[in-house]
Amino acid sequence: EIVLTQSPGTLSLSSGGRVSLSCRASQSVSGNYLAWYQHKPGQAPRLLIFGASSRATGIPDRFSGTGSGTDFTLTISRLEPEDLAVYYCQQYSRSPYTFGQGTKLEIK
Amino acid sequence: VQLQESGPRLVKSSQTLSLTCTVSGDSFSVGDSYWSWIRQPRGKGLEWIGHISYSGSSYYNPSLKSRVTMSVDTSKIQFFLQLSSVSAADTAVYYCAREVVARGGMDVWGQGTTVTVSS
DSSP: OOOEEEEOSEEEEOTTOOEEEEEEESSOOGGGOEEEEEEOTTSOOEEEEETTTEEOTTOOTTEEEEEETTEEEEEEOSOOGGGOEEEEEEEOSSSSOEEOOOEEEEEO | OEEEEESOSEEETTSOEEEEEEEESSOOOTTTEEEEEEEEOTTSOOEEEEEEETTOOEEEOTTTTTTEEEEEETTTTEEEEEEOSOOGGGOEEEEEEEEETTTOSEEEEOOOEEEEEEO
16 A cells, blocks of 8 residues: 655644645655645545645635655645644545544644 | 434443444535544544445445444435444544545545443
């Protein structure tokens, strides 16, 4: 299976800032079939990005995804307090689908 | 479209966990979607259990394959998860989610249901 490694494990940033979250795959994610999710406590995960760089419906342009092959990045600009969450990457190029272990984003 | 998980919140060790995901708000698109089950043990990350299509074609995570069965009732627009021989390690929040095949990514999720395995 494809193992996804996210870094860093935890980030603490100020509102208004910009952050980049990394997701590295143990083997190439064909078709760039990679998604990013935002997961807040007590809520269901929310799809942010699919196909490595396409924003899901209703997702603001503060969220952007880049990357290909084995290296992918989620960038969040103009951080807001509501961005406090754990962010997961997930590959769907090869079964079983796998998730990264998550990056926890804290807003100062 | 909305998804809602339902089923027993407490299951005894060695028994079978059974959950239902009910789809509402939209037609059950033939061939358009896969319907996944995902779980999250307390304090841990997300684990994909497997998925099933409208036609009943399924794929299970090899880590759980020997214990998992998924099925679908198209007349009621529901799909089902059964996990046999449960242990404390299966205590988790269980989610169902939709994946639109042509696009990828799971864009609609249920709110999740917590299942506790007791001894």
